[in-house]
Amino acid sequence: MATRITRRLEALKAEDRAALVTFTMAGDPNYQASLDTLKGLPGAGADIIELGMPFTDPMADGPAIQKAALRALKGEHTQQKTLEMVREFRREDQDTPIVLMGYYNPIYRYGVEAFLKDAGEAGIDGLIVVDLPPEHDSELCLPAARAGIDFIRLATPTTDDKRLPRVLENTSGFIYYVSVAGVTGTAAPTPESVERSITRIRAHTDLPIAVGFGIRSAEQAAAIGRFADAVVVGSALISCIEQADSVEAGTRDVHALVRELSKGVRSARLTPA
Amino acid sequence: MSSATDSTTRFSRGPDANGFYGDFGGRFVAETLMPLILELEEAWEWSRTDEAFRRELEGYQRDYIGRATPLYYAQRLTEHLGGAKIYFKREDLNHTGAHKINNCIGQILLARKMGKRRIIAETGAGMHGVATATVAARFGMECVIYMGATDIERQQPNVFRMKLLGAEVIPVESGTGTLKDAMNEALRDWVTNVDSTFYLIGTVAGPHPYPAMVRNFQSVIGRETREQILEKEGRLPDTLMACIGGGSNAMGLFHPMLDDDSVHMIGVEAAGHGIETGEHAASLNGGEPGVLHGNRTFLLQSVDGQITDAHSVSAGLDYPGIGPEHAWLHTQKRVEYVSITDHEAIEAFKLCCELEGIIPALESAHSLAHLKKIAPGLPGDHLIVLNMSGRGDKDMASVANWLEQHGDTDKLPNTTVEAAEPGRIDDMQPPHDVAKKTGETE
Numbered sequence: 180m181a182t183r184i185t186r187r188l189e190a191l192k193a194e195d196r197a198a199l200v201t202f203t204m205a206g207d208p209n210y211q212a213s214l215d216t217l218k219g220l221p222g223a224g225a226d227i228i229e230l231g232m233p234f235t236d237p238m239a240d241g242p243a244i245q246k247a248a249l250r251a252l253k254g255e256h257t258q259q260k261t262l263e264m265v266r267e268f269r270r271e272d273q274d275t276p277i278v279l280m281g282y283y284n285p286i287y288r289y290g291v292e293a294f295l296k297d298a299g300e301a302g303i304d305g306l307i308v309v310d311l312p313p314e315h316d317s318e319l320c321l322p323a324a325r326a327g328i329d330f331i332r333l334a335t336p337t338t339d340d341k342r343l344p345r346v347l348e349n350t351s352g353f354i355y356y357v358s359v360a361g362v363t364g365t366a367a368p369t370p371e372s373v374e375r376s377i378t379r380i381r382a383h384t385d386l387p388i389a390v391g392f393g394i395r396s397a398e399q400a401a402a403i404g405r406f407a408d409a410v411v412v413g414s415a416l417i418s419c420i421e422q423a424d425s426v427e428a429g430t431r432d433v434h435a436l437v438r439e440l441s442k443g444v445r446s447a448r449l450t451p452a
Numbered sequence: 453m454s455s456a457t458d459s460t461t462r463f464s465r466g467p468d469a470n471g472f473y474g475d476f477g478g479r480f481v482a483e484t485l486m487p488l489i490l491e492l493e494e495a496w497e498w499s500r501t502d503e504a505f506r507r508e509l510e511g512y513q514r515d516y517i518g519r520a521t522p523l524y525y526a527q528r529l530t531e532h533l534g535g536a537k538i539y540f541k542r543e544d545l546n547h548t549g550a551h552k553i554n555n556c557i558g559q560i561l562l563a564r565k566m567g568k569r570r571i572i573a574e575t576g577a578g579m580h581g582v583a584t585a586t587v588a589a590r591f592g593m594e595c596v597i598y599m600g601a602t603d604i605e606r607q608q609p610n611v612f613r614m615k616l617l618g619a620e621v622i623p624v625e626s627g628t629g630t631l632k633d634a635m636n637e638a639l640r641d642w643v644t645n646v647d648s649t650f651y652l653i654g655t656v657a658g659p660h661p662y663p664a665m666v667r668n669f670q671s672v673i674g675r676e677t678r679e680q681i682l683e684k685e686g687r688l689p690d691t692l693m694a695c696i697g698g699g700s701n702a703m704g705l706f707h708p709m710l711d712d713d714s715v716h717m718i719g720v721e722a723a724g725h726g727i728e729t730g731e732h733a734a735s736l737n738g739g740e741p742g743v744l745h746g747n748r749t750f751l752l753q754s755v756d757g758q759i760t761d762a763h764s765v766s767a768g769l770d771y772p773g774i775g776p777e778h779a780w781l782h783t784q785k786r787v788e789y790v791s792i793t794d795h796e797a798i799e800a801f802k803l804c805c806e807l808e809g810i811i812p813a814l815e816s817a818h819s820l821a822h823l824k825k826i827a828p829g830l831p832g833d834h835l836i837v838l839n840m841s842g843r844g845d846k847d848m849a850s851v852a853n854w855l856e857q858h859g860d861t862d863k864l865p866n867t868t869v870e871a872a873e874p875g876r877i878d879d880m881q882p883p884h885d886v887a888k889k890t891g892e893t894e
Contacts, residue, residue, distance in 0.1 A: 235759045236632060236744060238639045239482040245626050257756045283480060284743045288757030310480040310743065314470060335484040337646055342487060360484050361644040 183276040183304045184329050184352040187226060188387045188408060197404035199224055199444045200389055201437055202280065202413030203420075204231035204247035205264055206256025212426045213251070214264050216433050221275045223434040224441025227409065229307065232261050232281030239309045241364030243414040246421060258285050258294070262301045269302035278305035278331060278352075283319065291319055295326040305329035305352045313345045320349050329353075334380060336360045343383045353387040353409060356380060358394075364414030367393030370402040377406055397443030404447030412440055463710035463786050466777060471660020471747075473780035479659040481746045484643045493661040495566050500668070505561065512557045513672060516590070517547045519554075521673075523680035523837070528807040529823075536691070536830035538823065539684075540810070540840040541677050543701060550813065550842030551670060551701045552583035552654060558669035560587040563650035570594040570645065573652045574638040576631035576697075577603045577767040578610025579842065580654030585619035595619040596641065598634040603767065610846065628761055631771050635745055655698025656775030659746030663775050670704025677837055678708055685835055691716045691826075694839040695818040696789070697733065697769035699778045701841035706787060716788070718826075719778060720819045722764035723791035733762035734791040735774040736782045744772075749779040765794035765854060766814035768842075796821040798854055801844065813842030814850065 181189070191198050201220055207213050220228055233248035233256055240248075265277055279298065286294050286308065298306075306323055313320070313332070320330040329352030337360055338346055347354060358373045359365055377388055390403050391411030400410045416433050423429035466473040479489055499505045513519040522545065526538045543551040563571060571588045574597075575581030581597040588595035597614055601623040604611050614621050627633035635658075642651045656663045656670070674692075681689050692709065694702035696719040709715045724732035732738055735750040742751040744759055752760045752772035764770045781787040792800075797814060800821035804812045812820060819838050827836065844851070852864055 234757075235627065236636050238636045238745070239484070239643060241640075242626065249627070252758060259756075282743075284751075284753070284759070285757035287743055287748075288740070288753065288755070309482050310746070312479065312481065312483055312486045314479055314486070333483045335482075337484050337487045339487065346483065357484065360646045362640045365644070 182327070182329055182352060183274065184227065184278070187274070187276050188353060191226060192387070192408065195448055197407055197444050197447060198226035198389070198409035199400065199437070199441050200227040200229055200391070200409050200411040201225040201416055202229040202231060202411060203416055203433065204233060204244065204251055205261040206233055206251030206254055207247040207417070208250050208420055208426055208429065209254045210256065210260055210264070212430055214267055216420075216430045217264060217268050218271065219430065219434045220437060221272055223437035225275070225437055227276045227278065229278045229280045229411065229413070230261065230265070232258060232279055232285055234282040234285055237282060239362055241362040241414060243364045243417045243421065247417045258289050262297050262303075265301040265303055276304040277302065278307055278329075279303055280307040281309070283308050283310050286319065291322055295323055295328060299326050299328055303328060305331050307331045307333070307355060309333070313348060316349050324349065324351065331355055333357050336376065340379070340383075343380065347384045347386070350386060353389050354380065354384060355389045355391060355411065356407075358390050358392045361392070363392055365393055367395075367399060370405070373403060374406050397439045400440045400443035401447040404444040410440075410444055463781070463784070464707060466780065467660060467664055471664070473777045474783065475741070476748050476776035476779040477660055477663060478748050478776075479746060480743045480748065481659045482643060484646065485639070485659070488642070488646055489659050489661070491566070495562055496661050496665050499562055499565065505565070509558055509561055512561070513554070517553050517557060518545065519672065520676045520680075521545050523677060523684065525684070526808050529804065530827075532803075532807055533824065533827040535828040535832065536826070536834040536836045537832060538827060539681065539689070539835070539837045541673060541705065541837055542840050543673060544810070544813065544816070544840045544843035548579075548583045548586050549845065550579050550583070551673060551704060551839075552580045552842075553586065554672055554704065555654065555666050555669040555700060556580075556583040556587045556652060559650070559652045559665070560591055560593070563593070563652070564591055566650065568593075568648065568650035570596070570649045571652050572596045572598065572638050572641050572649055573654060574598050574631065574634040575654065576600070576634070576770060577607045578614065579768065579846065581619070581621070582610055582613050582617070584652050584654070585614040585617035588619060589617045597621045598624050598637045598641070600629040600631060600634050601625050602629050603631075630761060631767070632745070632759060632773075639745070655700045656703045656777060657698045657745060657747055657749065657773055663747065663777055666700050667703040667707055667775075667777065670700050671707045673701065673704035673839065674706060674708035677705060681835065681837060687835075688712055688715055689835040689837045690714070691718060691834065691836045692839075693718045693720065693819045693823060693836060695720045695722075695769060695815045695841060696774060696778060697722070697771050697815065698773070699775040701839050703775060703777060705837070705839045706781075710781075710786065717786070718822060719787050719789045720822045721774075721789060721791040722766060722769035722797070722818055723793045724763035724765070726793055727791060731763035732791065733764040733769050733771060735772065736778065736789045737791045739772070741779070747776045749773050749776040750782070765797060765850065766818065768813065768815035769818065790822055792818040792821040794854070798851065800824055801851065810840065811844040812840055813844045814847045816841045817844070
């Protein structure tokens, strides 16, 4: 059975456009605001939603996402509340794929089997867990596959041709290409160098390829969306929440930026490069 | 092979090919770092059997660090406690004042072989930072040290030392600004500077191969101890003791004797204000298994898997995790893990100064405190070796602060009392915050 993620990406491929994948942090700046933000994302143009699970020690994230996690935790956000958010979202939206993204420890403490059961029932379609390389597939990746949840893995500039098959082996849904060796929110590389990398990965897999890290504007999203199957924007959206004068303004600004990014992605292949 | 032989060789074998000691250890890192970690593992495996590498390492251990360190009979402490016969393994006499440099010299030789030119490291309050800056200076490498912003304020002398040695010290404001955040920041640096940079981790934690590699570089402590005690006493010790933050000085002492069943081993964690208060650094006695900084081990954490802050008068023990091999030895019950409060450590610190003329690191004072508890009840032919992991010169300000906070002022110099701001004790932080952050993760 095709998952929501696969259905959505196939539909967009038929439309000949890239998917816009948005990342926001569950519980940032508080439960209700992040739920309001979440509910408005599809209407603003998000095709796939990544929802961050806050963790105290996000070692692959830059300052924007680090602070978002701490804001959420200060509001006593929990894994349970993240799942509850998704349950609430699903009452209104049965189609938009949701991918939870974060670090392993909160899932490990929750209990892998219990978490997968609750996540599946809540309507979660995929997981991205930064600190679980393929060497540890038996921890969560394989149990997730058995539970019908896609395990989406990151490939990076350091993932060479020798290692790529291992990274791709148990990946499903899509592969997330991290365009720079670095943390989230850092400068983006040129679209040309990203395109070379995507071409290299395509030689190894038929999975859709999403590109993220350092994409902040509609122009950048359009440039990457010409050749990538999906474009991921995270830190720029998180910064809207951080910089807003009020909680409501944060939600509004996130949706406004998503609308901009969506235009960028939708226009990417309409004009010649 | 007989079953008896099996039972006496099983503990020193780990880790397995994936870096696991039982359920603990592993390589829980972002994909960007995986190729680097595999490259490091390959280089380290090569170094283990390369004769020239071994000779070079031994040369620096002897002529630069000053090894072998003495095994010293602590006669007055033995007489005072009136029980077991006590020896100190004098790691405090190493260059830079602690065991930390044993590991730093090994890793930097490896970094050089791998063609890396830039060294990064985390430090709690400076001892690993100083040892790293020292070897980076010796080998002419760029050196960047990540250190919590609060620790930098409190540890100006160590910051100054690192800078004199040519290192750049970067304050870490992220998270809670503690040692774990310094480690996060070092990992972020490594993820960003993958080609040029070698991450010199200071303890037996992190992703495989670090726990095994650091242990092996520190095992010179246990190998020397074994030879020295056989020479002095004609037999192995009955008990080994060492303090534990991350656990590198303890692993270094224990590992060469793990398969000697007759040798009892005790690791001493920091209980801070007491385990029952929740303000402690005792990951084994007060934590739960989890995954952080590349390995599965016991961690101080909430029920929801969020990492909580550690508390100890000794910043060297002030880390919410512990090396994965200790976690395994704990669950296997091969090593006994106990904990000692701030107060007990300070009392033992004073006793060691007065009886032996040795000012111990506050970290080592934790193992001294447990020694105080058990030695009187043991017979005179019971041999204890305690790892004097570092010297306490770095801890003068912290100890003075602590004594002042607790009204124990008869030895305080006037300058210390005057230097304290009026009202500070009542108005500012609890004592553990004022006095903490002095040493380094073990």
